[in-house]
Amino acid sequence: xxxxxxxxxxxxxxxxxxxxxxxxxxxxxxxxxxxxxxxxxxxxxxxxxxxxxxxxxxxxxxxxxxxxxxxxxxxxxxxxxxxxxxxxxxxxxxxxxxxxxxxxxxxxxxxxxxxxxxxxxxxxxxxxxxxxxxxxxxxxxxxxxxxxxxxxxxxxxxxxxxxxxxxxxxxxxxxxxxxxxxxxxxxxxxxxxxxxxxxxxxxxxxxxxxxxxxxxxxxxxxxxxxxxxxxxxxxxxxxxxxxxxxxxxxxxxxxxxxxxxxxxxxxxxxx
Amino acid sequence: xxxxxxxxxxxxxxxxxxxxxxxxxxxxxxxxxxxxxxxxxxxxxxxxxxxxxxxxxxxxxxxxxxxxxxxxxxxxxxxxxxxxxxxxxxxxxxxxxxxxxxxxxxxxxxxxxxxxxxxxxxxxxxxxxxxxxxxxxxxxxxxxxxxxxxxxxxxxxxxxxxxxxxxxxxxxxxxxxxxxxxxxxxxxxxxxxxxxxxxxxxxxxxxxxxxxxxxxxxxxxxxxxxxxxxxxxxxxxxxxxxxxxxxxxxxxxxxxxxxxxxxxxxxxxxxxxxxxxxxxxxxxxxxxxxxxxxxxxxxxxxxxxxxxxxxxxxxxxxxxxxxxxxxxxxxxxxxxxxxxxxxxxxxxxxxxxxxxxxxxxxxxxxxxxxxxxxxxxxxxxxxxxxxxxxxxxxxxxxxxxxxxxxxxxxxxxxxxxxxxxxxxxxxxxxxxx
Numbered sequence: 117x118x119x120x121x122x123x124x125x126x127x128x129x130x131x132x133x134x135x136x137x138x139x140x141x142x143x144x145x146x147x148x149x150x151x152x153x154x155x156x157x158x159x160x161x162x163x164x165x166x167x168x169x170x171x172x173x174x175x176x177x178x179x180x181x182x183x184x185x186x187x188x189x190x191x192x193x194x195x196x197x198x199x200x201x202x203x204x205x206x207x208x209x210x211x212x213x214x215x216x217x218x219x220x221x222x223x224x225x226x227x228x229x230x231x232x233x234x235x236x237x238x239x240x241x242x243x244x245x246x247x248x249x250x251x252x253x254x255x256x257x258x259x260x261x262x263x264x265x266x267x268x269x270x271x272x273x274x275x276x277x278x279x280x281x282x283x284x285x286x287x288x289x290x291x292x293x294x295x296x297x298x299x300x301x302x303x304x305x306x307x308x309x310x311x312x313x314x315x316x317x318x319x320x321x322x323x324x325x326x327x328x329x330x331x332x333x334x335x336x337x338x339x340x341x342x343x344x345x346x347x348x349x350x351x352x353x354x355x356x357x358x359x360x361x362x363x364x365x366x367x368x369x370x371x372x373x374x375x376x377x378x379x380x381x382x383x384x385x386x387x
Numbered sequence: 388x389x390x391x392x393x394x395x396x397x398x399x400x401x402x403x404x405x406x407x408x409x410x411x412x413x414x415x416x417x418x419x420x421x422x423x424x425x426x427x428x429x430x431x432x433x434x435x436x437x438x439x440x441x442x443x444x445x446x447x448x449x450x451x452x453x454x455x456x457x458x459x460x461x462x463x464x465x466x467x468x469x470x471x472x473x474x475x476x477x478x479x480x481x482x483x484x485x486x487x488x489x490x491x492x493x494x495x496x497x498x499x500x501x502x503x504x505x506x507x508x509x510x511x512x513x514x515x516x517x518x519x520x521x522x523x524x525x526x527x528x529x530x531x532x533x534x535x536x537x538x539x540x541x542x543x544x545x546x547x548x549x550x551x552x553x554x555x556x557x558x559x560x561x562x563x564x565x566x567x568x569x570x571x572x573x574x575x576x577x578x579x580x581x582x583x584x585x586x587x588x589x590x591x592x593x594x595x596x597x598x599x600x601x602x603x604x605x606x607x608x609x610x611x612x613x614x615x616x617x618x619x620x621x622x623x624x625x626x627x628x629x630x631x632x633x634x635x636x637x638x639x640x641x642x643x644x645x646x647x648x649x650x651x652x653x654x655x656x657x658x659x660x661x662x663x664x665x666x667x668x669x670x671x672x673x674x675x676x677x678x679x680x681x682x683x684x685x686x687x688x689x690x691x692x693x694x695x696x697x698x699x700x701x702x703x704x705x706x707x708x709x710x711x712x713x714x715x716x717x718x719x720x721x722x723x724x725x726x727x728x729x730x731x732x733x734x735x736x737x738x739x740x741x742x743x744x745x746x747x748x749x750x751x752x753x754x755x756x757x758x759x760x761x762x763x764x765x766x767x768x769x770x771x772x773x774x775x776x777x778x779x780x781x782x783x784x785x786x787x788x789x790x791x792x793x794x795x796x797x798x799x800x801x802x803x804x805x806x807x808x809x810x811x812x813x814x815x816x817x818x819x820x
Contacts, residue, residue: 143699149542233486248644273563276688278695282563283549288659289566300453353656357680 119172119228122165127220129158130193134213141284143208152197152206155213161219161350166190173230179248180225180230189219191254199258199294208294211261229316245312249334250323253307253376256341256366261296263362266291269379270356295362296348303341310334329376340365391431391726392525393452396485397460397477398445401499405408412468412476414439422467423520428464431456434526436517438492438508447489457481477678483719486529490715495547496707501700502546507537520776525725529718536714544703545708549696553581554588557663557684559634560588564661564682570595571632576624576645577601578610582637586614589633598631600624602638614688623733628653634662636670645671647678656680665689726741727786730799731779742771749812 136151168188169177177183193216200206265285272282285291313331317323326332344365348358399412414422419439431451439443446464450456457479463475480488488497495502514522514530541547550559558568565571571594575586578601586597597616600623601607603693607618619627628634628650636645645662654810655662656679664671677685710751732814746764786795 143702256399269563273560273682276684278688278692283695283699287563289564354657355659356629356671 117275119165119169122168123220123224123228124190124332126137126158127217127224129154130213130217130220131159134217135157135211137207137210137213140207141280143280143283147234148191148206151209152200153321154198155209156194156197158278159190159197162186162190162193169228175230176243177228177230178243178250178262179234182228183230184246184250185219185226186223186228186312188250189216189223190221190253191250192216192257195254195258195298199297205290205294207284208258208261208265208287210284211265215257223342236291241316242314245309246318248305248312252302252309253337255298255302255305256337257298257302259295259300259341260362260366262294262346263296263359263366265355266295266359267363270359277385288355292359292371295359298378299348299365300340303338303345306338306341310338329380332375335368337365340368388611388705390454391723392448392449393456393462393481393490394449394485394525394529394722395457395481396437396445396447396480397457397464397479397487397646399445399476399478400443400445400497403478403495405601408470409442409444410478411470412439412444412464412473413441414444414467414528423517425463425467426460427520429459432460432698434517434523436522436530437447438512438513438527439509440506441508442487443492445492447485447526447529449529450524454481468578469602472605472751482630485504486719486722487712487715489533490536490718491708492610493533494707494711495537495541496540496704496711500551501697501704502548502707503551505545507534507541512535513758524720532714533759535710539550539714540707540710544707546700546703546707549699550692551667551696551700552693553686553689556689557585557635558588558662559692560682560689561661562592564659565632566593568594572596572598572630573633573635574598574600574614574624574627575614575616575635575637576621577636577638577640577666577671579637579639579666582616582635585611585635585637585663585665586616587637590614598627600627604709611772625649629655630662632658634660634671636662636664637666638670640666640670641668642667645675647675649676650675650681654678654680663689703776723787724783726795727782730782730795733799734778734782735775738771738775739768742767761804 131152133151136154137148140148140151157167162377166177167184169186177187190214193332196216200208236252267290269285269291271277272279272285273288286294310331314332316326326335340360344358344361347353347361398799399409404412410717416438419437422433423437424445426432426437426448429448431453432448433451434449436447442775446460448456448460459476461474461479464477470476491497493507495504495506497726498506511534514534517526519531527681544722550556561568561571566627568589571589573589573596574581574588575597578599585679590597597611598616598619599607599614599616600619600621602621604618604620604646607620610616611618634645638644645664650660659680659682662671662683665681667686669685671683671685673683675681699798746760746767750760781797784800
């Protein structure tokens with residue numbers, strides 16, 4: 117009950133922070149500083165909620181749809197707050213807060229009890245695997261949001277549309293850096309997650325488990341974002357091209373996720 | 388007892404005086420120092436802060452609550468400026484109106500360009516300058532509250548967001564592409580006034596090397612000296628284009644000499660370049676905007692950025708006014724409540740004296756029980772504080788009203804003059820003795 121209460125309070129804080137950002141985007145109110153403060157408050161409540169889960173269940177909130185969604189939402193919120201501590205970049209919250217809220221609302225809605233496998237999931241190796249994967253997806257999500265914002269700001273600047281996007285979104289340079297860091301950190305974390313996951317399955321003689329939906333999703337994401345990072349590293353790749361490839365990688369990941377879910381709706385892979 | 392100081396402002400601004408009058412009233416350096424000395428010598432003026440910018444000269448004074456003080460300050464200000472008939476350009480506000488005026492000024496709501504941020508710094512500088520001298524609690528608190536309200540307006544509304552002039556729109560556009568302009572290289576072609584202004588604005592944002600190109604090297608050298616830039620002839624532009632981040636064109640050329648071909652040959656498409664074509668006729672062919680990495684803006688585009696900012700600020704104006712009014716009234720309530728202090732002090736002193744006397748008189752004969760007496764004293768004091776809380780609050784509320792000054796003075800005088808030991812107590816003492 118306490119965990120649900122804390123996470124619901126965090127959700128309310130995030131929602132209010134987003135409403136303030138939306139007001140700012142529409143040219144009303146300053147919004148950014150109070151929005152950032154609210155989101156910080158939400159993240160603090162979110163962290164306490166997850167800590168209480170860990171203490172209460174004696175297992176980290178990593179397995180099971182609810183706990184994993186709540187942790188992924190927290191990793192994304194933490195990443196957003198780290199990059200958004202500069203007021204200008206906090207505007208990325210306009211696009212990043214909705215997925216955070218959806219994940220957290222989903223966690224609260226579906227319940228926050230650890231699943232059976234989770235109670236056996238206590239090895240440091242396994243924790244490293246799941247934490248890496250969650251961090252990876254959170255970082256890739258933020259990188260993709262920055263890339264999408266880059267494309268919108270680029271379009272506004274090229275078409276000379278000096279409206280809300282032009283006024284409210286950060287500079288192209290800032291968004292490009294955010295996108296680059298998000299993808300690089302996310303890809304590194306996802307790589308660690310895949311390697312540790314495979315090590316785990318190999319230990320138990322299950323091979324590379326290439327048919328496992330988690331592994332398929334991980335591989336599709338990894339390949340998509342690796343291509344985006346390679347484009348960014350090429351001589352003419354920074355900026356618009358890198359942003360476009362990052363958004364494509366995000367689209368490929370989303371399509372892969374949807375397809376896997378559609379093929380096997382009862383699958384228990386963590387999302 | 389002394390009455391509460393009256394706050395007032397006397398001055399002129401772009402709303403009341405044209406520039407040729409404002410410049411006569413402008414005060415700075417030694418003249419400002421001398422004026423402050425003179426202002427403080429005026430009868431009835433005990434504190435002052437002088438705000439002098441290109442759009443306003445305003446004297447905020449605290450002192451005797453007499454309308455004559457404002458008239459004297461106005462007369463002295465006109466004499467100082469040496470403008471015959473200068474009175475007709477001056478405005479005077481007293482009390483809450485003066486407070487509201489300062490709060491509006493500090494928040495940029497009274498500025499020529501609504502929401503412009505410089506005024507906050509100018510008010511802060513004037514306040515700090517006055518703080519070095521004798522700044523009493525009224526003006527000290529007034530200016531601190533006004534600066535806080537200004538900050539609140541800027542953080543809670545979008546009144547200060549965006550670019551409000553052509554040069555600042557140029558900076559805004561460049562910043563939307565590059566973020567920080569630190570170390571960016573600028574090439575300005577042409578030596579016109581608008582080009583210079585734009586480059587000066589970019590310079591203040593920290594741009595690095597500035598190249599100045601003109602048909603005539605002499606002219607380029609002359610303007611280059613002003614802008615701390617490197618002069619070059621227009622013939623060398625093609626080689627320079629490859630390295631620049633910002634190109635500003637402001638020549639009176641009849642033809643668009645910066646063509647897509649010229650740019651395509653010189654420009655690295657992976658590196659964004661912002662082109663600000665502020666010339667009329669345009670110096671840059673419009674098709675150049677289609678090149679990858681080129682962000683081309685002409686004078687109309689810059690004007691649209693400015694218009695957009697003005698529209699956004701107008702939308703926010705009402706909200707900003709509400710914040711300013713709330714803070715001004717909050718300060719005014721504090722200021723008025725200060726008038727209650729003498730009456731509250733007198734009330735508490737009077738009650739305290741009575742209590743001490745009564746306690747002393749009712750002490751039982753024989754050896755003193757110090758601990759018991761102290762405990763009794765503390766208990767009765769606590770009770771007294773509780774009893775006086777209501778009357779104290781009532782006096783404070785009374786002070787916030789408009790016509791309370793006389794009543795508060797009478798109350799304080801009555802409490803002050805009341806004998807510390809009332810007559811009936813003295814009679815009782817005699818009887819007991």
